[in-house]
Amino acid sequence: MTTLIPAPTEPKIRVPYVIAYSGELRTDPIWFGKDRYGRRLRYMREARGDWNEYGALRARVGQRRNGQPLWRKLNTARQWRCMEKLLCQVCGQPATCEDGRIPWILTDRVVRDDDRDPGVKFTSAPPTCLACIPEARELCPQLHGSFSAYSVGGVGYHGVLADMYEPGLKWEAIPTGERNVEIPFVQSYLLRVALAHQLLVRLSNLHPLPISGPS
Numbered sequence: 001m002t003t004l005i006p007a008p009t010e011p012k013i014r015v016p017y018v019i020a021y022s023g024e025l026r027t028d029p030i031w032f033g034k035d036r037y038g039r040r041l042r043y044m045r046e047a048r049g050d051w052n053e054y055g056a057l058r059a060r061v062g063q064r065r066n067g068q069p070l071w072r073k074l075n076t077a078r079q080w081r082c083m084e085k086l087l088c089q090v091c092g093q094p095a096t097c098e099d100g101r102i103p104w105i106l107t108d109r110v111v112r113d114d115d116r117d118p119g120v121k122f123t124s125a126p127p128t129c130l131a132c133i134p135e136a137r138e139l140c141p142q143l144h145g146s147f148s149a150y151s152v153g154g155v156g157y158h159g160v161l162a163d164m165y166e167p168g169l170k171w172e173a174i175p176t177g178e179r180n181v182e183i184p185f186v187q188s189y190l191l192r193v194a195l196a197h198q199l200l201v202r203l204s205n206l207h208p209l210p211i212s213g214p215s
């Protein structure tokens with residue numbers, strides 16, 4: 001039996017709730033199986049929770065947090081849960097403040113403005129509770145520089161980030177090479193050839209959130 005003792009130089013930092021671990025990655029086979037409209041991407045052995053209510057096929061992942069943290073990858077199930085239940089991406093607890101508004105930190109990498117609706121933003125980053133915002137800034141080097149914090153009044157589902165597939169001769173699922181494609185739920189025909197990894201939300205009624213500390 002091997003005892004795992006952290007190296008003395010290993011920094012003692014908490015791995016955020018939403019981060020994926022190497023032992024959670026799954027490669028369950030997918031293919032283009034039939035439904036009442038024709039062929040669409042689906043798992044060969046279907047399971048509860050494969051689909052969301054808009055018809056997006058959600059990538060399966062483990063939940064045991066085993067292996068090494070993958071700092072640039074989010075666990076699909078935990079990211080989804082954070083968005084649906086408005087949980088903090090760092091501690092996994094409810095992020096909503098007493099006044100009903102939700103603190104949200106955003107960087108250029110995970111947000112874009114709505115071209116048709118000024119003041120509205122789309123993002124794949126879950127909220128961050130007030131208590132965890134300082135820690136989130138320290139944890140994520142990519143937050144430095146383009147970091148901005150908001151208090152959000154309105155949240156709605158927008159779509160998914162997904163990897164795209166096309167059918168082979170025997171209806172096998174062949175990756176097209178298009179990864180992290182933004183698919184709004186209104187474009188349901190694209191959901192039929194997509195494996196979704198992250199839920200995107202639409203943020204409205206945003207107020208700047210003053211944050212103290214180094215930037």
Ligand SMILES: [Zn+2]
Binds near residue numbers: 089
């Ligand atoms: Zn938190």
